[in-house]
Amino acid sequence: MLKLAGQLAAFALFALAVGYFSASPQYNYMAADKALIKMNFSHAGQPTQACRKVTQAELDQLAPNMRKPMDCPRERVALLVEVKINGESKFKRAVPPSGIARDGAATVYEKFELAEGTYAVSVAMRDSRREQGYDYIMQKEVSIEAGQVLVIDFEAETGGFKFL
Amino acid sequence: MQAVKRIGRYAFERFESLFDTIFGVQHNPLYHLGALGWFFYWIVAVSGIYLYIFFDTGVHQAYESVEYLTYTQWYAGGIARSLHRYASDALIIVMLLHLLREFMMDRLRGPRWFSWVIGIAILWLVFACGITGYWIVWDKLAQYVAIASSEWLDSLPLFGQSIARNFLHDSTLSGRFFSLMVFIHIAVPLILLFILWVHIQRMTQADVNPPKALALSVFAALLVLSLIYPAESQGPADLSRVTSSVGLDWFYMAVYPLIDLFSGLTVWAMAGLATVLLFILPWIPRKKTSLAVVDLENCNGCSRCALDCPFSAIAMRPRSDGSPFAQEAVVLSSKCVGCGICVGACPTATPFRRHSALIAGIELSDHPVMQLRQQVMQTSEGLTGSTRILIFNCATGPDLGALRDNATAVLTLSCIGQLPPPFLDFIITRGFAEGVLLTGCREGDCHYRLGSRWSKQRIARERDPYLRERVPRERLEIFWAGVDQSSELSSRLRAFRQRLAQLDPVRAKGRPPDPTEAAAENA
Ligand code: HEM
Ligand code: SF4
Numbered sequence: 001m002l003k004l005a006g007q008l009a010a011f012a013l014f015a016l017a018v019g020y021f022s023a024s025p026q027y028n029y030m031a032a033d034k035a036l037i038k039m040n041f042s043h044a045g046q047p048t049q050a051c052r053k054v055t056q057a058e059l060d061q062l063a064p065n066m067r068k069p070m071d072c073p074r075e076r077v078a079l080l081v082e083v084k085i086n087g088e089s090k091f092k093r094a095v096p097p098s099g100i101a102r103d104g105a106a107t108v109y110e111k112f113e114l115a116e117g118t119y120a121v122s123v124a125m126r127d128s129r130r131e132q133g134y135d136y137i138m139q140k141e142v143s144i145e146a147g148q149v150l151v152i153d154f155e156a157e158t159g160g161f162k163f164l
Numbered sequence: 165m166q167a168v169k170r171i172g173r174y175a176f177e178r179f180e181s182l183f184d185t186i187f188g189v190q191h192n193p194l195y196h197l198g199a200l201g202w203f204f205y206w207i208v209a210v211s212g213i214y215l216y217i218f219f220d221t222g223v224h225q226a227y228e229s230v231e232y233l234t235y236t237q238w239y240a241g242g243i244a245r246s247l248h249r250y251a252s253d254a255l256i257i258v259m260l261l262h263l264l265r266e267f268m269m270d271r272l273r274g275p276r277w278f279s280w281v282i283g284i285a286i287l288w289l290v291f292a293c294g295i296t297g298y299w300i301v302w303d304k305l306a307q308y309v310a311i312a313s314s315e316w317l318d319s320l321p322l323f324g325q326s327i328a329r330n331f332l333h334d335s336t337l338s339g340r341f342f343s344l345m346v347f348i349h350i351a352v353p354l355i356l357l358f359i360l361w362v363h364i365q366r367m368t369q370a371d372v373n374p375p376k377a378l379a380l381s382v383f384a385a386l387l388v389l390s391l392i393y394p395a396e397s398q399g400p401a402d403l404s405r406v407t408s409s410v411g412l413d414w415f416y417m418a419v420y421p422l423i424d425l426f427s428g429l430t431v432w433a434m435a436g437l438a439t440v441l442l443f444i445l446p447w448i449p450r451k452k453t454s455l456a457v458v459d460l461e462n463c464n465g466c467s468r469c470a471l472d473c474p475f476s477a478i479a480m481r482p483r484s485d486g487s488p489f490a491q492e493a494v495v496l497s498s499k500c501v502g503c504g505i506c507v508g509a510c511p512t513a514t515p516f517r518r519h520s521a522l523i524a525g526i527e528l529s530d531h532p533v534m535q536l537r538q539q540v541m542q543t544s545e546g547l548t549g550s551t552r553i554l555i556f557n558c559a560t561g562p563d564l565g566a567l568r569d570n571a572t573a574v575l576t577l578s579c580i581g582q583l584p585p586p587f588l589d590f591i592i593t594r595g596f597a598e599g600v601l602l603t604g605c606r607e608g609d610c611h612y613r614l615g616s617r618w619s620k621q622r623i624a625r626e627r628d629p630y631l632r633e634r635v636p637r638e639r640l641e642i643f644w645a646g647v648d649q650s651s652e653l654s655s656r657l658r659a660f661r662q663r664l665a666q667l668d669p670v671r672a673k674g675r676p677p678d679p680t681e682a683a684a685e686n687a
């Protein structure tokens with residue numbers, strides 16, 4: 001009798017533990033009154049050096065199947081990305097190209113937690129060899145409510161940055 | 165390290181004693197953790213197949229199809245879903261306990277590294293199954309898991325594009341990636357099944373099925389849980405919203421808060437470090453095991469050793485020495501853990517044989533049967549009184565030094581299964597002691613898996629080599645003592661001695677004990 005009670009208690013405890021921890025306690029990973037701006041895009045910067053015309057003398061030295069009139073270095077520049085919210089710089093980083101030869105696209109993934117409200121958001125990016133300034137800039141006033149997710153995307157073909 | 169294990173083992177055995185009284189030794193779940201793991205795997209597999217029949221693998225349809233299963237078809241699909249989830253959770257519990265127990269009981273060193281290392285792969289695969297499972301429901305928890313997991317993967321500098329982009333926004337949501345998850349959630353469990361099979365390849369008669377009553381009871385417990393508290397989704401995923409909290413399945417997702425707390429890379433480093441640490445545990449410290457060695461001249465190819473070896477370390481091969489027997493035993497040294505159970509099985513390991521010829525067909529390299537016979541005779545000489553008791557215990561059992569006195573001697577074997585039954589005959593009928601007490605690991609659980617089971621069966625004449633009928637059973641006592649049961653062992657010993665005192669003296673059959681022989685062997 002006592003044994004049976006013990007077994008029942010053991011199985012009940014087991015089931016209880018399984019049931020409880022399978023979906024509780026709740027995990028609060030963000031304040032409930034916050035909203036999220038996510039920035040994510042991949043983009044290939046310009047090559048670090050411009051293509052160069054190969055001289056005839058140099059061409060003659062190459063194997064016939066390697067003779068190309070232009071020498072284009074594959075390495076790309078790092079992107080410089082900056083995000084300002086209400087004029088305050090929240091993110092400024094040089095994002096290196098991917099790949100061992102540093103010839104791939106650079107990828108940015110960043111999240112900004114903000115309280116509900118209206119913000120002046122400006123996003124800027126330099127993808128060229130220039131030393132100053134940016135090649136793409138988007139400035140926008142956005143209102144966000146708690147729990148909302150706003151996405152900053154980038155597409156060079158359609159003119160650069162945009163909100164999704 | 166060994167000190168940690170001593171404490172851990174003691175703790176485990178205390179619980180095992182408690183569970184012994186509640187469940188009975190036969191049904192003690194702590195002795196069947198691996199088997200329970202298999203059982204839960206099968207529950208998950210069967211319920212999963214049922215769910216898959218109704219599951220829609222499209223990212224926009226998945227949620228609805230799971231809702232249908234949960235509510236419209238609650239009586240079958242809902243129960244299947246709950247069982248699928250709860251058995252997966254139960255699998256984690258028994259798996260982690262199993263891992264901890266194998267470690268504390270020190271069942272991972274020497275050639276036993278194999279199951280351990282395979283076990284580490286199992287660990288990763290099980291988590292991969294669980295996480296992809298929650299992913300494909302495409303509810304709010306799935307959304308959290310999808311984003312957190314892909315961000316975590318992205319923290320590794322492996323992938324050019326970010327995986328998290330697939331779950332950035334409804335316009336980037338990738339149906340293809342989602343289908344990939346569904347595929348992984350089916351493929352990984354199949355790989356897991358194969359790896360689970362590999363996991364037990366080095367074991368003879370692996371315990372893969374829990375006792376029926378235990379299996380039925382845990383199944384009933386999960387079924388009741390499924391009915392009272394069915395598994396539900398947490399609302400449909402919506403990538404344009406972020407919820408501030410989710411109900412995590414802590415069995416599978418305890419790692420996610422760590423990612424938020426530290427960083428993705430740090431948690432990868434922690435997971436990698438933990439894996440490496442687990443990986444090297446079988447070799448800290450290195451274990452020197454003695455090996456079984458076959459002596460072909462004494463091996464008749466009966467294959468009993470191969471049948472009894474718990475670690476599949478003996479192969480029967482065609483005879484190589486031209487003798488008329490068809491087969492011979494060959495020890496696969498990379499698998500042999502040195503338990504000696506094969507010696508206890510060999511019909512040629514009998515102390516009645518002439519001294520000069522006492523080499524068994526199979527021997528433990530550092531403890532041959534000739535030496536064992538000599539030890540028996542020598543220790544017997546040192547005992548006095550009319551209730552002399554020889555205790556055989558195993559090296560992995562509790563230390564019995566305190567039981568020694570002038571009427572009690574302790575002989576330690578690698579495993580109790582190393583003792584060939586004719587030794588009991590020899591000791592009692594030749595009058596080397598009035599009684600023999602056998603002890604080893606606790607009842608129901610042998611350090612070398614099958615040693616105590618085979619010993620019991622040999623003595624009960626259910627398994628070769630049988631203990632001869634002429635051996636008076638009342639002069640044998642068996643008590644399988646755990647490390648927490650030393651005092652029970654002492655009281656058993658006292659009671660045994662009182663019983664022996666009331667028996668008529670043994671009429672020594674065959675030759676009387678021959679002190680000159682022992683003396684000769686001493687020299
Ligand atoms: C789903 C998960 C698992 C299942 C179903 C499982 C199942 C089993 C089974 C049935 C046995 C044989 C028990 C016997 O007959 O004596 C066993 C032994 C063993 N398992 Fe597991 N196992 C799992 C995970 C693990 C993990 C994660 C580890 C450790 C990393 C591990 C380490 C071991 C070891 C060391 C042995 C003993 C081998 C020996 O006695 O030499 N297992 N397991
Ligand atoms: S000592 Fe014998 S029974 Fe034990 S593992 Fe080695 S071969 Fe197998």
Ligand code: SF4
Nearest residue numbers: 463464467469510525
């Ligand atoms: S039990 Fe002994 S005789 Fe039989 S096969 Fe094994 S070693 Fe040979």
